[in-house]
Amino acid sequence: MRRRVSIFGSTGSIGCNTVDLLRHQGGVESFDVIALTGGARVDLLARQARELEAEIAVTAYPEHLKTLRQALEGTGIKAAAGPEAIAEAAARETDWTMSAIGGCAGLEPGLISLKHGGILALANKESLVTAGPLMLATAQKYGATILPVDSEHSAIFQALVGEDISNVTRMILTASGGPFRNWSHAQLAAATPEQAVAHPNWDMGKMISVDSASMFNKALEMIEAKEFYQVDPKIIEVIIHPQSVVHSMIGHVDGTLMAHMGVPDMRFAIGYALNWPKRRSLPIKNLDLAALGALEFEAPDEQRFPPLRLAREVMMAGGLSGAVFNAAKETAYGAFMARQIGFLDMAALVEQVLSAEIDLCDLKSTTIDLETVLSVDQQVRIKTAEAVKLRQAS
């Protein structure tokens, strides 16, 4: 059975791994590739589009359209650029869509894709963090299925197969601890962007690597888990596990922990979403626990990594607080990468913005539409940027 497939964020880490798996499972022999979208790496995007015989390739940046068009000349593959073209690409009917654009920009194409009533493989964390209720309601309305592609959420999803979620008493997200796991407060305060982007176990984009070093990534995942599985925030735990071999765990009412394990390779989660509800062979090495010797675990230090504590506040507040949290975080990330603020200032800024916004009553609204989310996102980015300036001035 041929399937129509699109990949949003095709040239990033998740996107490239998705292309790799499509190739592994027959490429154009098995799939009708509809749309591929990317950012500035238009040469790569064009190569992927040629190989997979895509209908359309879209770059997010209009300044790269010319290069993309040239690279696709004579192929019959349509080239386009900009957010509206991405939205238009998302409106093209598919059976399976990968949502892997990073940041808040990934929300809209995912939402549009849900309207096809197929499968949305969701790697974009911000969709659930900023607009969980909207994503779930849209999926339900159109009969679509959201499959999580984050390694933690895929692990939880897989561990839940055949189980009754109402008996789940623990949802334990593992965290590698990132490159700064054992760093002191003083060292963290002096951490540079170069140090923060170097992740020990996973090969990922820059923002997610920095988020991993600061634990903002895990904070997003806590909120995602709460939104996706609709569970009590109290059952969501985080445990540091430097080897990244236990991808996450589910605890049941009878004391059972079911752990999903494997080598650290994102393709396990992408491949699961691609083949769900079946499992098929994937080009992933078997885990050799004896060769590994030991799996280590430790409690996270919320003093050094305050995003975990902030995530709890966001989960309890609900509504639009996830959108506030994410916009503040993305803005603070930009300021850190531009060396306007220090590493620890990111969490301090987010906390400051969050506590200023969290009591606003419209945050607690449960009817969230895309416009409201994007408007909150814009406002919070402006407020956070102002807070960055004040902090620089002081």
Added chain:
Amino acid sequence: MRRRVSIFGSTGSIGCNTVDLLRHQGGVESFDVIALTGGARVDLLARQARELEAEIAVTAYPEHLKTLRQALEGTGIKAAAGPEAIAEAAARETDWTMSAIGGCAGLEPGLISLKHGGILALANKESLVTAGPLMLATAQKYGATILPVDSEHSAIFQALVGEDISNVTRMILTASGGPFRNWSHAQLAAATPEQAVAHPNWDMGKMISVDSASMFNKALEMIEAKEFYQVDPKIIEVIIHPQSVVHSMIGHVDGTLMAHMGVPDMRFAIGYALNWPKRRSLPIKNLDLAALGALEFEAPDEQRFPPLRLAREVMMAGGLSGAVFNAAKETAYGAFMARQIGFLDMAALVEQVLSAEIDLCDLKSTTIDLETVLSVDQQVRIKTAEAVKLRQAS
């Protein structure tokens, strides 16, 4: 819904834990206890029978019948003794039966219980090892369900919930390694019964503790896994995991390992079998991985622990070779406990008997009936006892 329940081997470790869970789930308010059977601990058996208002209590030993009868005087609970009384008790209709008599003696009551078409919670390893095809065929014939109660097999069973076993490529049994995990060959040769019965993690009966020290226990479990899940012996692995927190693992075709974890407490497996297909709250502590710190794994050493190698031979030979293996092992165990042979002689004797018997063509028969199994069992016990004498004489 009240259920009729019997426990075979009620006064052993598994039996007592089963009684504990029946008590935890309402005792006589929830269950109609039909039969309880035990060995020499008739006081305990009588206490259990009184508390659970059993119909009948049976001791395996006629010499203890008088004491049992006295302890039950005035209760209306019937007392009986001997293997035939146990078989008669097994014939009493139940919905759920615990088969926890140790050794080959547990085979017959389990087989009889399957005829009620209910659930057989199977803790007796020998049933599947010596007569796997007979157990499965009987269950199928009468519409009964066998639920494994060994911690490893329950873990595998639970990890398989909702999954397709034809996609399973690894079945990894964890082994604590027992008290002799790091002992040298010379130390093992000199090991005493007192040293062998002291298991670091699990509180069990004597024979199973010695089997755990020698890895005969794991060998039985390998054979059990092959028989119960009807898988290729090649996918069955053993890994040493001293903390006994990962109870076992399943590997799927896509590289996923699904691991069942929890504190080492047999009640997880008994409780699962009691509540299946649901999970209910059990009086078991949550696992605190951070407090534990690390889970260690190492490859087993088949030089020091030859039963693992022997298990592979048995799995490949099939037929009645499991019955030969078990009878030789039980006889060798008796000789070791009587200080007639050394610790390592147990495996050497079993290998000797096995290789003498394994080529007999009737071993490969797949139509196994109880009579044949018991007859092979008897013959092999005699042959092994002779081999013990020869070894002592030499």
